[in-house]
Every structure is written in C-alpha cells, then in structure tokens.
Amino acid sequence: MKDTTYWLQKAKDLRLEGRAFIDGAYAHADDGATFGSYSPIDGEPLAQVALCASADVDKAVAAARRSFEAGVWSGLAARDRKAVLLKWASLLETHSDELALLESLDSGKPIADTTGGDLPGTIYCLRWFAELIDKVHGEVPATEPGFFGTVTCQPLGVVAAVVPWNYPLLMAAWKFAPALAAGNSVVLKPSEKTPLSALRIAGLALEAGVPAGVFNVLGGDGATGRALSLHGDVDCIAFTGSGAVGRDIARNAATSNLKRVWLELGGKSANIVMADCADIGQAARSAAAAIFANMGQVCSAGSRLLVQRSIADRLIPLLLDATDAYQPGHPLDPDSVTGAIIDRAQFERVCQYIALGRQEAQLLKGGNPLSVVGEGAYLEPTIFLAEDASARIATEEIFGPVLVVMLFDTLEESIAIANSTEYGLAAAIWSSDLKTIHTATRQLKAGTVWVNCYDELVDMNFPFGGFKESGNGRDNSAHALGKYTELKSTITRCG
The missing domain is CATH 3.40.309.10 (Aldehyde Dehydrogenase; Chain A, domain 2)
Known part of the structure; x- marks a missing residue:
C-alpha cells in the first residue's frame, strides 16, 4: 500500500534535477546563477535551480529555431510525430509516481491529487493531441474552372510557453502538447515556484525520441519570461497566470515582433x-x-x-x-x-x-x-x-x-x-x-x-478559456491546435 511512509521514503530517494534543458541536454545557466526551490509542505529546501537569463533564453530559442528549420520535427509526417508523443506519454506513465511526488513536494498539493488527477490528466492531454494530429485535414475550396486551390495548416515555428504553479505539469501540457503536435519547437518556462517536474519530463522527451532542440525548459523568474516575450525570434507565446503579467506579455509582444499571444488569466467565477x-x-x-x-x-x-x-x-x-x-x-x-x-x-x-x-x-x-x-x-x-x-x-x-x-x-x-x-x-x-x-x-x-x-x-474535447479580462484563445480541444498553426492558401492555375 502506498501510504505516507512510502511517499516519505520515496522523497528521500529522489534525485532532483535543477539544470535547464537546452538543445537536448541539461545545462547550468550561462552565468552559473541559481535560485532555491523550497517545498510548501514544510518550508524545507528541495534543490538549486538554474536561474536562466537573456543569454540562456537566446540559446534555447536558437536551438528551437535550428530544429524547426531543419525539419527534424516540423518536417515529420503527422503519424511519426504521433508515435513519438505517444511514447513520451507512456514514459510519463511509467514514471508517474516519481512525477506525482515531485509535483506534491514542489507545490504542496496532496499526493492523492497529483496521482489521481494531475498526472493522469497530463498523460491524457499528451495522448489526446498525439491521436488528433494525423486526423486533421486541409481544405479544397470551390474555385472557378482552370484553378485548383488548397488551404493548409503549417506550424508557426518557435512557441514559448510560460505556465503557473497551481497545476505545474497539466498547465504546461495544455500548451506544449498541441504546440508540439502541430510541429512547432517549444521553449517552456515553468513557474519559479514549481520548476522540478517540467525539468524532469524534458529528459523523458528526449528518451522518447523528441529531437534535440524541439523541447527546451528554462528555470527562472519573471525576468526569464519577460525575455521570452520580448524575443524577436519567438513566433508565439502562450501564458497562464495573472492579468498583470498577461498585460506585460501582450505589450512586450507588440513592441518586439508582434508575436502571437495567447492568454489564460484570472477568474472570479x-x-x-x-x-x-x-x-x-x-x-x-x-x-x-x-x-x-x-x-x-x-x-x-x-x-x-x-x-x-x-x-x-x-x-x-x-x-x-x-x-x-x-x-x-x-x-x-x-x-x-x-x-x-x-x-x-x-x-x-x-x-x-x-x-x-x-x-x-x-x-x-x-x-x-x-x-x-x-x-x-x-x-x-x-x-x-x-x-x-x-x-x-x-x-x-x-x-x-x-x-x-x-x-x-x-x-x-x-x-x-x-x-x-x-x-x-x-x-x-x-x-x-x-x-x-x-x-x-x-x-x-x-x-x-x-x-x-x-x-x-x-x-480535452471541450475548449477552456475566458471572456473579458480572463484572456483570449482556448486551451484543449481541436480548437487549441489552431492557435499554434498558420493558415496558408495555395492557388494554382491549371491551364
């Protein structure tokens, strides 16, 4: 039986990874800076985590861009991306006790919630989008004689995801699962309050066959997220968190390269x-x-x-x-x-x-x-x-x-x-x-x-998001996939 004694002993045996994950490898921050991760359970320290700054953001974005342009992921057939994502989901399932424990230690959530809800939800989300991508088709609009036209969806490129601490892996999966399924490369910035599970699953992504540079994870604080929102080579940023930070991200996107911005903000339901x-x-x-x-x-x-x-x-x-x-x-x-x-x-x-x-x-x-x-x-x-x-x-x-x-x-x-x-x-x-x-x-x-x-x-079949100042766009469902793609019309004269 997995009682309190089991989880306490397992916590003692955990090896905690605090380094960033960039271009397929764990690495310290460029300047060696770290910050402490403390458990809300008892206030005790858990790990030292890389405090990534602009130089690390540049490296992660450059790795994501190289992988995207090389086509090692974006150029794969949908069924091949599907196979890799399903393998990754299976690895998460194999390591579910470890990951659930990391979530509880890092967030203070009950172990019953992380084992019974958060981890199964994360795995389900990843599998759902994996299963979706080889079933999404383009369009052939009606045209006048002598022309043939198609409407196709193409991945955006480099997607940054900045996610909160209340559901660390689940909220991250709501962003990275559709973004990766669509063929993008991703730079994930978890909350500085709960970075450990996201850093752990990066290694499992590589083990599953996600190519180096396609999935990167940066430890850091608000300055790290700000650097991502200002970066001129990020094509889209997806954020869940407070309205104040969401406004900053939208402003930063506008003043940099007008990158796509998707915001899931607060509520008073x-x-x-x-x-x-x-x-x-x-x-x-x-x-x-x-x-x-x-x-x-x-x-x-x-x-x-x-x-x-x-x-x-x-x-x-x-x-x-x-x-x-x-x-x-x-x-x-x-x-x-x-x-x-x-x-x-x-x-x-x-x-x-x-x-x-x-x-x-x-x-x-x-x-x-x-x-x-x-x-x-x-x-x-x-x-x-x-x-x-x-x-x-x-x-x-x-x-x-x-x-x-x-x-x-x-x-x-x-x-x-x-x-x-x-x-x-x-x-x-x-x-x-x-x-x-x-x-x-x-x-x-x-x-x-x-x-x-x-x-x-x-x-996953129902879109989730808000009206008014609760944000824009929707997570979950097939609608979420469209957030991370561009529509392209191709018109051919046939005669």
Whole structure:
C-alpha cells in the first residue's frame, strides 16, 4: 500500500534535477546563477535551480529555431510525430509516481491529487493531441474552372510557453502538447515556484525520441519570461497566470515582433443556486469542492456562491458542514484532501484578504492559519457572507481557500452580479427549470458554464478559456491546435 511512509521514503530517494534543458541536454545557466526551490509542505529546501537569463533564453530559442528549420520535427509526417508523443506519454506513465511526488513536494498539493488527477490528466492531454494530429485535414475550396486551390495548416515555428504553479505539469501540457503536435519547437518556462517536474519530463522527451532542440525548459523568474516575450525570434507565446503579467506579455509582444499571444488569466467565477435546485445538498457539497479543492488555487474556482434568498437557510448550514472535508492535512498522506498554500508570500496575500473580509462581510467559518508540518503555509477553508456585491473580496481574485456567499432574489439579479466583475472564465447554474437554465447559460459571460454541477468533465474535447479580462484563445480541444498553426492558401492555375 502506498501510504505516507512510502511517499516519505520515496522523497528521500529522489534525485532532483535543477539544470535547464537546452538543445537536448541539461545545462547550468550561462552565468552559473541559481535560485532555491523550497517545498510548501514544510518550508524545507528541495534543490538549486538554474536561474536562466537573456543569454540562456537566446540559446534555447536558437536551438528551437535550428530544429524547426531543419525539419527534424516540423518536417515529420503527422503519424511519426504521433508515435513519438505517444511514447513520451507512456514514459510519463511509467514514471508517474516519481512525477506525482515531485509535483506534491514542489507545490504542496496532496499526493492523492497529483496521482489521481494531475498526472493522469497530463498523460491524457499528451495522448489526446498525439491521436488528433494525423486526423486533421486541409481544405479544397470551390474555385472557378482552370484553378485548383488548397488551404493548409503549417506550424508557426518557435512557441514559448510560460505556465503557473497551481497545476505545474497539466498547465504546461495544455500548451506544449498541441504546440508540439502541430510541429512547432517549444521553449517552456515553468513557474519559479514549481520548476522540478517540467525539468524532469524534458529528459523523458528526449528518451522518447523528441529531437534535440524541439523541447527546451528554462528555470527562472519573471525576468526569464519577460525575455521570452520580448524575443524577436519567438513566433508565439502562450501564458497562464495573472492579468498583470498577461498585460506585460501582450505589450512586450507588440513592441518586439508582434508575436502571437495567447492568454489564460484570472477568474472570479459565480456559482448560482436557484430555489428550484433539485438537490440542495449536492449543490452545497459541490460549492465547497468548487472553491476549496487545491486550496482554492484554481483560476476557475467557484469563489462566489450566489444563493437565492428563499433557500439560504437550508443551503448555508449544509455548505458549512461540507467544508469540514477540506481541512488541510499532510500533503504526502494519501487521505489528505487539501494541502499547503504554495508559499509564504501567497499565504500572506490570502490572509490580507481574510482580514479585509472581516471588515467587509460576515465571517461564517474558518479564517485561521494552521500548523500542520514544519514551516508549511496552511489555512482553514474560509467562508464569508457578503451583502455588497462590489466588496473587494467579492470582486478581486484571492486565489486561496476563501468563499464569498451572496444572496439574491431574482435570476436577473444573479446574472447581473455574476457578470459584474472584470473576469469571465467560468460559471454555474443550479436549477430544474429549462427556461432558467437556457437564459442563464446564454447570458452568463463566461467561457465555461456548468449546469447542475461545477468543475465537472474538464475534458480535452471541450475548449477552456475566458471572456473579458480572463484572456483570449482556448486551451484543449481541436480548437487549441489552431492557435499554434498558420493558415496558408495555395492557388494554382491549371491551364
């Protein structure tokens, strides 16, 4: 049985790789600089990681460009790229315990999440895009006699991916899997808070047969990402993270070479429960999971729960009871449902919002720090009841285990509240009335709307992304493949 003792022993036996991966080999930063990677579990150091600067970015981009122009990947038949990506996915599966443990150590996520969700999701994503690429065809438009025309998709070239710390491998795969499947070369920059799993899978990519230079990984901080966004030989940059950084990336792309920019940014998603909801208990349990899973560190978290006033006295007690299941535990205990906040800085930020919430709203539950392991940052799941929909805790993304409950009287009022923030990533409506559901799903300004559930069926077949300031473009589904290709029209005179 893989109990806590198993994972603790395996953690002691891990060999952690902190060097960058450039042009098919691990390498120190050009100037030898490093930074420390610390585990949110207990605050203890994990590894020294290469702090890549402009010189390293130049090397990685040059390697990606050489491999792309040489056609060692971009020139392969789709079925051959498919075979390599499937082999890589199989290697990830073979090493899944190691990779899941790296994710937990580096991010503070429960081992049950990384083994049961994050790693299987990453492998599924890679396999899904591998299986897609030899089934995508061009077009032969109708033309006048004497001409023959085709519309084909070609890879962009060098794609940079800058990804966050909350789902380190999964968010990376959402970028690199379609980019590589389309025939591009990739430079991946994981968050400086969670670089270790991305650096590890680079070696497995080479082992699977991904040619040198096609997949590169750079450790580093915001300056590394900025250098990628400014680089004139990067054709596209894909980013998941905060709105502030997303704006910087867009500006940098515009001032350099007008590279393609794809942004998946923040959220303040509304979870609406109508009085005619068929199962209020299920709605309450789902609402707790929607915000407290992964310690609330989810861009699409249901951080605003909108409850029709007539059922508030029934739903709120059930919600408070459901919250007890999300008390943090040791992340390497397979029974733990939630773990640690990513680091002390994020912990302090969430605590500041909790302090603000005590002034703006009524605290219903939680709000206190916990001592679980060493110097790890742990927080009770926290629930506020707010009367003012414009309160800061009700409009700003907290990115932590903090839920704001608001009451409403009519469907129109709930939709107005739901749409009142700058974000538009996700939403949900709970109702038994088809007209209510149809109206809400049409009027909610969100890229994903769940009906009588929340955060269910996050599947590669469904595109994921946001409206408004939650970003542009979509991850997942066949739509994502198009982000990393150029359309070319070829017209031939036949006579």
